[in-house]
Amino acid sequence: MTRVPHTIIVFRTCGLGDFILSIPAFVMLRRRFPAARIVLVTMSSTNAGVASRVAAYAGGATVAPWIELVPPGTIDDVVMIPSLRSLSALVHARRTLRGLRPGLIVQMMDIGIPWRRRWKKMAFALALIGPVRQVGWRLRGSIERGDVPAIDPRLGHHVHGPLHFMRELFGPEAYDVNEISPVANPGEEARRWASQWIADHTRGHPLIAIAPGAIYPHKDWPIDRFAAVTRAILHDVPDAHIVVSGTRGDAAKADQLVAIDPARVISTCGTASILQSAALFEQCTLVVGNDGGAMHLADAMGTKVVSIVPGLEFPISIEPWRNIDRAVRHRVACAPCYSFTSCPQGHNRCMQDLPVDAVLEQVRRALIESR
Template structure:
């Protein structure tokens, strides 16, 4: 572990690498906020991808500007064969960052990229065998991402002001919602049945059963590629629900969730978004993912935990993060019952 810690003198420009999906960004917001508070006069540049630039442009928060990275293997894409363009690296070096922070992973690819920026001080995470940075903490398995990133922020003197992300909803977000869907009804509850990994998806029939048990207006949200899941819930319900598929960008979705009394979801970015705009959530989690990505409080966020530890099809062990993934996509979270979810839903809606 890098032995030096504490504030870095004369910091005017900070680069932070976090170039992945919505939930991944939201898990990093407390660390970004801590960095901004520690260096209030510095400009914080997020090295992200295109959606970050669209969503964060002009939005109040810790990020001052975004550099949308092209596909770079191990940095902004998992695909191989995409080296960092030299023109990009030269442009980033020309910004003369004082501090470059890696909160992106174990560092096999990201640490050389961060070192290549030429910042006065680098800080981040280091898995075994990864290149070292000036200040670093070990990257270990089964460690909550938000707490991991706050440890990195602490390496450069940034102290956590909170453990959960907050995202500002703007007038533009609310206007997008109004244009697409009109005025949401009072008491709205949203369901989000999608998740990038199909093994994290609770069955659509169970979402529908929960929705039918709530005497509230229901919206079912999803990205365009999740239309079948959204319509699976709507079609399985015994009463009407409003499908919201591809009608809203992330900002509009934030505005919708802001108007909800509750969001019921899988372990997915939209659950993090709902929590970040102040809405209560109930979500179904696989046990290993709860450790790394689950909500850190329970007053308004209730995870229901599946303790399935092996593939339901072939029995492959799911508890070793380094093990090769088996080819089966069957849900690993079906041991979470409707009754368990409904208990938490009623508790939050009756509060």
């Protein structure tokens, strides 16, 4: 029987989408250890581009604002390490975490993470906290660049990575796949904001969201295709309003969509926080957009999602959990490439050649289901 720890420290560093896929792991950890003190340790991205993108989120320039989406009572405290280059920050984190005297360290890692990165994460935790038992690192498979043909799709959806610690603690049947439910909680203040926004802008008409941004250019579906989808939705649903969601960096794309019909297309890019966007998605009939945090956020709010997914990873691995069947992909010979920052071939055909009709088919199907 697993010894019950007084304090559990969880290491999880990731962006919005991956963090949402971690929520079931946090919920199940709390369920298994209801009396334990659970402390999340995370840090700002060391990638300058990603850090800049996070800074573009309204309401969360210096921290990971998505942490607040975890259901209340799931996490007791958060220790944010602002930079690995800051010795004072590392010393402060070390003093704080050792003072908690944790009995268990949970490494919430992603499916197929290379072993060298696992060792680095474990060594980092050891240096910060000391010789405390660590779980979650014995994931099956290791995705190495240049070894793509050896990747086994049976590794599963990324939601299983953060949950792997439970298999280490409680055996292979530690959880039922039917128990997995990424549920985000934006809070009552954000929900009040969303209700007021809807009252001010849509006057009770159906609301559909479009999220045309992406953290990297090779995950972008061309904006003219989003414009075609926008026009089709406005035509098919004459009383619908569309909200364009994203960061300040997506404002130029949003302007192109708003110009189609300024009376029915409104942008919240750079003005709505992640919590406010989540609350807005909760009241949308449908959300359409590039693979990324917004799609997982809307999925976690229980909304229908049509996600446009590039060929970076194998099918049914990173699609929004409740909306896997609504995801749209375009098959190309070079997929999956597992190149997370740029297209190795330079042509980005998995997105550039993805037709509007394929997306509209899923959009129209979802809208019919919502009637």
